[in-house]
Amino acid sequence: MGSDFFHGFKRQASLFLTETIRTARLALTDVTPAELMTEEATNGHAWPQDTRTMGVISRAAFEVDDYWRIMEILHKRLSQFDRENWRVSYNALVLLEHLLTHGPRRVAEEFLCDKQVIKEIGRFQYIDERGFNWGLSVTNSSERVLKLLESEPFLKEERARARKLTHGIEGYGSFGLRFSSTDAALKNSSFKTYGRCSSHYNESFSIKEGARREPENDSGSGQGIEDGYAEEDHPFCDNADQTIASLLSTTE
Secondary structure, three states, X not given: OHHHHHHHHHHHHHHHHHHHHHHHHHHHOOOXXXXXXXXXHOXXXXXXXXXXXXXXXXXXXXXXXXXXXXXXXXXXXXXXXXXXXXXXXXXXXXXXXXXXXXXXOHHHHHOHHHHHXXXXXXXOOOEOOOXXXXXXXXXXXXXXXXXXXXXXXXXXXXXXXXXXXXXXXXXXXXXXXXXXXXXXXXXXXXXXXXXXXXXXXXXXXXXXXXXXXXXXXXXXXXOXXXXXXXXXXXXXXXXXXXXXXXXXXXXX
């Protein structure tokens, strides 16, 4: 009885400390809620990824600043694959798969440079003490991500399937378009990309000159494109005025 109480108290204290640190980082640094959520979703936790959390992150990725922050974290998690702490990279793979099918289309282009390290992660082998083959799970995730990166038809098919599923679950009549002042500003300015790719990942970020590419519509036509976003490219936001703060509230 006393032992259970102690462990319960210890867990509550740990959660309180974690939340305090999280709140302090939000208040005292330039970290964003989506950035924190991405860090937490790709740490070494053993429990399955939370679908709602991944949904919030995928929607946040359509905001330019959050996009680069999320991409930087994922590049880092993948490039620093460690067999002793394999869950970090595995969780990053699971989140990347979700972003490929639910996030901006440019995510696929963004991670082409990580194909080699993703293949290396896929060779990981591990069976736990209960006999569960985690190595097979990692391999399957790696192979699916690679297929999404390498096969444009498969990527389009899976994105369409995800849109259809979401439409059926949430009963959307049409998929909302979401815009931000940041997106508009990028049309006439440069934007930053972070140091990345497993072969030359570094902690600092570099400045990439040039205008943002406009996402292409899967149908191949220009219909449905406005302000650089195709309706296809933002299928999971039902409120054009929804903010990151309101999105985060859905996970609580």
